[in-house]
Amino acid sequence: MEYKIEVNNQEEIYDIGKVARQAAGSVMLKIKNTVILAAVSRDDTPVDGNFVPLTVQYIEKTYAAGRIPGGYIKRETKPGDFETLTSRIIDRSLRPLFPDGYAYPTQLTLFVLSCDPEVDLQVAALNAASAAVYLSDIPINKNVAGVRIGCIDGQYVVNPSNTELKNSSLDLYVAGTKEELLMIEMRSIATNESIPMPIAAIDPMLDPALSENLVATQSANEFDEDAILKAIDEAQAAITAATSAYETIFTPLKKEDAILEYKADLKNDSIYAYVDEFYKNDVKRAIEKMAKSERARDLDEIIKTIMADDIAVTETWEKELVSAVVNEYKKKIVREMIVFERVRADGRDLTEVRPISIETNLLPNAHGSCLFTRGQTQALAIVTLGGDKDGQMYDKLTEKNVETDDFMVNYNFPGFSVGEAGPLRPPGRRELGHGNLARRALEPLLDVNRLQTIRLVSEILESNGSSSQATICGGSLALRAAGLKTEKLVAGIAMGLVFEGDKHAVLTDIMGLEDHDGDMDFKVAGTRDGVTALQMDIKLGGVSRDVLKEALYQAKEGRDHILEIMEKADEEIVINNDILPKLELFSIDPSKIVDIIGQGGKVIRELIEKFEVSIDLEREKGEVKIAGGSKTKVEAAKTEIMEIVNKPSFGGRGGGRDNRGGGRPRREEKPVPTFAEGEVVDGKVVRIVDFGAFVQLPGDIDGLLHVSKIADHRVDKVSDYLEIDQAVKVKILKQNGRKIELGLEK
CATH class of the missing domain: 3.30.230.70 (GHMP Kinase, N-terminal domain)
Structure with a gap:
């Protein structure tokens, strides 16, 4: 049967008693076009330990969005991170509600059967899970609700849609009952605020004509303590409204509580008094051991010593009981030191941060x-x-x-x-x-x-x-x-x-x-x-x-x-500049892209080979992306590209228009000068990089003087040997079109 609940900016429709009827409790929740099945099952035999053996599995089915799983295996396999984190949120929200001593293996399973892209799956999943557990025969008599609080244009919004959340500066997820909060997760969301800036403040190498299209961004959003408290107040009010509505609808439908046996805490007042009288200082010394392993060893030694005492033998104390009492006594000592003595196990003040x-x-x-x-x-x-x-x-x-x-x-x-x-x-x-x-x-x-x-x-x-x-x-x-x-x-x-x-x-x-x-x-x-x-x-x-x-x-x-x-x-940070990869993204006039490519791709191939980088071009937007393992080489590649872009375009490199299309007459590109191998010429150093220097040669063309050709030994710093505008004599070692390799003539 369907039950509709209007609460916190959304209509929730719970279908109860229709599916998964052999589970201890089950519901099918529908919010818009999202449908989630939640079912809880419980074993009849408790585990040996005194803990809540709860397992939560939140699973998304790709058919819920009309898709087939990607990859080679065309079915759901290992849960993704979002599924795992959502399972964890549900577990943390519901586990505190189980009665003390409850030790029956319990499994809560949630399937997303249909998905509306605007519905918050984590909020819906927790509400469905809580309903299934509450309606079951497990003795839990409180409803839990999950809500998400956003902050859009300075106003708090309860349960924003997924689209609205993208425009929010706050993402606060809270779970709780009518009386108390159980779990809180909060994050601030970076916003992308466009701020016009002078072109020189962004990149002085770019064409000023492009400045109107460039902006800077400001992203951080932080919330002070008072703002967080106000948002939590909003969440608590929303949770109270939701859980009150659930209580009204679900209480008459709840199954009768199962008759279960609960694990009793292992306590013994006599052993407790014995430990307090004879082993108090030993326990305190164990508490002072900061390492968990050392503290555990010391407590084990205390337990062994007690078990060997005549009184323990006479009274036939069991080791499990003594261990439980010693650990409970340890907990009491820790808490009393903190609250009454205002000192901690390691001697710190309550507000003191460790070294x-x-x-x-x-x-x-x-x-x-x-x-x-x-x-x-x-x-x-x-x-x-x-x-x-x-x-x-x-x-x-x-x-x-x-x-x-x-x-x-x-x-x-x-x-x-x-x-x-x-x-x-x-x-x-x-x-x-x-x-x-x-x-x-x-x-x-x-x-x-x-x-x-x-x-x-x-x-x-x-x-x-x-x-x-x-x-x-x-x-x-x-x-x-x-x-x-x-x-x-x-x-x-x-x-x-x-x-x-x-x-x-x-x-x-x-x-x-x-x-x-x-x-x-x-x-x-x-x-x-x-x-x-x-x-x-x-x-x-x-x-x-x-x-x-x-x-x-x-x-x-x-x-x-x-x-x-x-x-x-x-x-004091010293950055490892020599090993940092570099990525440059900048914009140019889209009509200049052809100049960077060159005839038959010649220019871009030479740039890639010369600077050992990768270059991606976006023709329509005029975007240039340069990536490489060396920051210096990437920056040098960018410099040369900007030189190409800023030269008058005569159509030679990239197939500029000729007069056949009625456009501007095509001009001939300046011919590349040719040098003989071994020829010695005068040059001028125009740029220094970590792998050498670029030397301007006769005919207004540059050649590369590699670092290995500067001296007879390894050169660690090129600027120790050469400087900008220095006149040098260089030997032509090899020429391949515009690519010229040089050696320094002594």
């Missing part, structure tokens, strides 16, 4: 690199620059054409980073999620009209909390180390909250222990001017808006501290 060290371009053959170390968390960020054909191609269900990603962030987390032995595996949901967070933080500060494809890889070499934020810090500097003109530096910091009764503590730069034993953690990344990305996994029940505001502003203080250190490191 930071930064080293840039330590990898000689990488385009850009940065080793960022904060306490016992260390990220090696490496940037590689490529051309427009190096981007990652992917299909997006809401887009008709294949998309290309020209900024990729890959986060890797090997076991040795936390002292564990294990095989290297393909990236999982956590790795994809952390990489996506770093990308969202950094992308708004990149030039929206950049020519390069950028791949940023973060190798986590050591981890004790906040490795995703170390990736952001190291990645921001690695981009600068690769010579990219990012608008501002971006820093990331992980914050924590701990509550004990009516007291709370906000922690800056949390480590792994505090993440594990705290009540809330959230990650904030941005510049000095505002936040570019935010991720929170929280439950705001009992947490006031003032506490959240306190945490956001404390994060700003920590972020500014890190940025100050990063700015000093930025000033």
